[in-house]
Amino acid sequence: MSHTVSIEQIVQKTSDLPTIPAAAIKVMRETQSSKASAATVARILVTDQALSAKVLRLANSAFYGLSRKITDLGEAVVVLGMKSVKNLALVAGTYPWMQRPLTGYCLGPEEMWRHAFGTAVASQLVARATRKALEDVAFTAGLLHDLGKVALSVWLENKMGAILLYAGREGISYDEAERRVLGYDHCQVGYHLATNWNLPEEICACNLFHHKPSNATEFQELVDCVHVGDYICSSMGYGLGGDGLLYRFDEESLVRLNIKPEDIEALTDEFVSQYEEYESLFKELAA
Amino acid sequence: MERQFLTDYLHWCHEIFRVWTKSRPSEFSGEKRFNTLESNERGLLDMSNPSQILVGAATIRVSNGQTTMICPGIGSSIGLVAMDEVAGVTGTVHMMLPKVLNKSSLDKPGRYVSTGIAELVRQMQEQGALASRLVIAYVGGAEVFTFGAERNQQFNIGTRNVAAVSDQLHSLELRTLAADLGGNNGRTLIVESASGEVRVRTTNGGERTLCILKRTQLEAA
Numbered sequence: 373m374s375h376t377v378s379i380e381q382i383v384q385k386t387s388d389l390p391t392i393p394a395a396a397i398k399v400m401r402e403t404q405s406s407k408a409s410a411a412t413v414a415r416i417l418v419t420d421q422a423l424s425a426k427v428l429r430l431a432n433s434a435f436y437g438l439s440r441k442i443t444d445l446g447e448a449v450v451v452l453g454m455k456s457v458k459n460l461a462l463v464a465g466t467y468p469w470m471q472r473p474l475t476g477y478c479l480g481p482e483e484m485w486r487h488a489f490g491t492a493v494a495s496q497l498v499a500r501a502t503r504k505a506l507e508d509v510a511f512t513a514g515l516l517h518d519l520g521k522v523a524l525s526v527w528l529e530n531k532m533g534a535i536l537l538y539a540g541r542e543g544i545s546y547d548e549a550e551r552r553v554l555g556y557d558h559c560q561v562g563y564h565l566a567t568n569w570n571l572p573e574e575i576c577a578c579n580l581f582h583h584k585p586s587n588a589t590e591f592q593e594l595v596d597c598v599h600v601g602d603y604i605c606s607s608m609g610y611g612l613g614g615d616g617l618l619y620r621f622d623e624e625s626l627v628r629l630n631i632k633p634e635d636i637e638a639l640t641d642e643f644v645s646q647y648e649e650y651e652s653l654f655k656e657l658a659a
Numbered sequence: 660m661e662r663q664f665l666t667d668y669l670h671w672c673h674e675i676f677r678v679w680t681k682s683r684p685s686e687f688s689g690e691k692r693f694n695t696l697e698s699n700e701r702g703l704l705d706m707s708n709p710s711q712i713l714v715g716a717a718t719i720r721v722s723n724g725q726t727t728m729i730c731p732g733i734g735s736s737i738g739l740v741a742m743d744e745v746a747g748v749t750g751t752v753h754m755m756l757p758k759v760l761n762k763s764s765l766d767k768p769g770r771y772v773s774t775g776i777a778e779l780v781r782q783m784q785e786q787g788a789l790a791s792r793l794v795i796a797y798v799g800g801a802e803v804f805t806f807g808a809e810r811n812q813q814f815n816i817g818t819r820n821v822a823a824v825s826d827q828l829h830s831l832e833l834r835t836l837a838a839d840l841g842g843n844n845g846r847t848l849i850v851e852s853a854s855g856e857v858r859v860r861t862t863n864g865g866e867r868t869l870c871i872l873k874r875t876q877l878e879a880a
């Protein structure tokens with residue numbers, strides 16, 4: 373059975389495991405450093421032609437409504453802002469594998485993508501509303517929060533039904549069922565993957581704690597933003613897999629973020645509007 | 660020790676699952692779908708088939724032809740279908756939230772229960788339907804896993820959506836035939852306008868007939 377496969381094996385032996393383009397990771401690191409400037413970010417972008425082209429296309433898209441054409445990468449970074457460029461780089465770098473179906477989680481084509489992107493948009497919104505985390509970091513953390521699903525899906529093929537039955541019978545959440553049946557859950561696998569890829573620590577933490585925010589020892593408010601963002605996105609049905617809404621919502625996150633339960637509805641409403649606006653833009657560029 | 664138990668248990672579940680799905684071909688329409696466990700709501704869609712209509716998030720679709728309406732991605736939201744058998748008009752709406760909170764969203768009636776059902780009825784009336792003849796079925800209102808006493812109804816969008824729908828149906832005096840609500844699963848609503856059959860598919864791969872909205876079909880069956 374699959375639990376004899378260790379997390380290390382999953383991360384090391386899955387040959388078609390996705391990767392994030394090196395330039396995208398470098399841009400992410402650079403934007404987080406205090407010495408970052410449009411010029412330093414542009415210098416990294418130049419090393420990746422496909423990425424550079426997308427950044428220029430975004431800067432020139434109707435979304436930003438500029439009257440003149442931008443051809444210089446440095447200028448594009450100034451226009452878009454370093455943080456948008458970083459988010460674009462990550463969206464562009466993850467879309468090719470996130471849009472693939474994940475049969476191990478009953479996710480059809482595009483469904484994982486919708487869930488990741490939706491959670492990114494929702495987490496960013498929560499961060500903006502509460503000012504408890506940096507908006508762009510919340511976007512990134514939301515986008516990458518379920519990395520473990522991508523890696524686990526390959527090994528889970530055909531086993532989800534059994535895990536679901538077990539969860540239903542025991543009355544436990546899906547991640548708990550994963551832990552009991554496999555020995556680990558998609559959060560732990562995602563954490564492993566993220567550390568293996570040398571992603572920033574806060575991204576690793578969000579992978580590990582997004583279903584148990586109260587256990588987070590570091591970056592807790594960011595984890596809370598992703599936890600609430602994940603809830604908002606999932607409840608709106610964007611990219612629901614077989615695990616559906618079979619997760620525990622931790623109300624402590626709302627307390628820590630100072631969100632009143634009745635505010636969730638307004639946040640969700642805003643999320644639906646934003647998602648519609650962003651999705652077509654990013655998809656067009658990332659494709 | 661516990662590991663061994665779990666291995667056996669998992670194996671046992673798997674067996675039961677296999678047998679169960681095999682013995683119920685009508686519910687799962689063949690083992691191919693279930694073995695690969697594709698929820699794949701979008702996979703249901705065949706864009707080259709003009710008789711299929713996708714009812715996306717927050718939208719209203721009405722038709723007087725023979726169509727299959729497919730409304731995927733229903734989580735805490737609500738997929739609702741109405742049919743006037745005599746006029747031959749079918750309409751589906753996918754509503755996300757209980758009520759309009761922001762004036763700027765007034766141009767999106769399909770997004771809210773408070774405006775979506777009335778707008779659906781209005782659009783159906785334009786095609787000759789009568790409100791008094793409409794028969795309704797709706798699904799959705801799923802929620803995250805909560806533990807007994809912790810339940811806080813205020814943030815529970817699924818529960819609030821369901822309550823809003825029954826209020827609306829009551830005040831508009833519409834007749835409901837069937838509903839499939841709550842739980843933790845995502846759903847897809849599938850409506851065959853020709854037969855009046857309403858099916859609900861859950862994201863873990865199961866599919867069942869919820870009801871038949873056409874009386875003549877019911878009597879024939």
Ligand SMILES: [Fe+2]
Pocket residue numbers: 517518558582583
């Ligand atoms: Fe997750």
Ligand SMILES: [Fe+2]
Pocket residue numbers: 487491517518602
């Ligand atoms: Fe998630």
